[in-house]
Amino acid sequence: MIISTIASHSSLQILLGAKDEGFRTRLYVKPGRKAFYASTRLADELLIREDMSAVLNDKGIVVPHGSFVAYLGIDAIERANARFFGNRRFLKWETTFELQDKALDKAGIPRVEVVEPEEVKPNELYFVRLEGPRGGSGHFIAKGEELEERLEGVDGNYRVERFIPGVYLYAHFFHSPILERLELLGVDERVVIADGNARWPVKPLSYTITGNVGVALRESLLPRLYDYGLAFVEAMQKLEPPGIIGPFALHFDYDGEFRAIGFASRIDGGSNALHWYGRLYWEEPMSVGRRIAREIRLALEEDRLGEVVA
Secondary structure, eight states, rough: OOEEEESTTTTHHHHHHHHHHHHEEEEEOOOOGGHHHHSOOOSSEEESSSSGGGGGSSSSEEOOTTTTTHHHHHHHHHSSSSBBBBBBBGGGGGGGGHHHHHHHHHHHHBBBBOOOOOGGTTTSSEEEEEESTTTTOOEEEEEHHHHHHHTTTSSEEEEEEEOOOSSEEEEEEEEEETTTEEEEEEEEEEEGGGGGGGGGTTSSOOOOOEEEEEEEEOOGGGHHHHHHHHHHHHHHHHHHTTOOOOOEEEEEEEEEEEEEEESSSSOOGGGSSSSSGGTOOOOOOHHHHHHHHHEEEEEHHOOOOOGHHH
């Protein structure tokens, strides 16, 4: 059995987890990135391709991550001949505001407040969020009096949210059909270019994500986060049967209360910041990437691969 993915986003974690669980690995790499990926021990097969669509006909088990929709498009993924780990129809739910809101509302998870143009007040701060998984690119903060001018340069769908001066937290979950349980494997916060304003406040900087830092959350907050995860799993079982298979992440703004700002319907890049929460469920360190491979191995052992791969 071979596990395949595209060289980007969280592929290193996915391949490392697959190797740790005893699987062979295949990696699709663009020519300009070959040198780095070829220098590692992670890919048993390194396929150099300018066009990543070759993965859609892969003969192994394909593990999608945050670059798949950008490279391939959701329609091509849903029609692909390859076998994908997880429910590939769940992937589209992170791509639009409409679908994200529908899922979060179905789960009863509170969301950040969306502000309509007529509700904007000149002296208040607002956060402008662009639609879809963008790694923070294009998002910005502005006062109400600046919004009209700033929005003229925005390309694509966006919405205006009431700015909440809190902490952004990203919770990484894994739903296991084989073990019939939900695992909270970690929490992270994002390192964005705009963080530089705290050290050198010369001009507004981009919210593009450059990295991730693991967060050991105050323990009293964990039960609430876990309950949100359970509610989300239950909601997606109704909205997109058979629901969530494997990893997902819930994204929050926290100022004493959790308010969702979105979610990831696959392994989230923030899980690259390794965390110790996996030891709550396993006797060894367990990244999300390794947890995917563990689920595949457990399914193979019980002759239940069809429950986690389609």
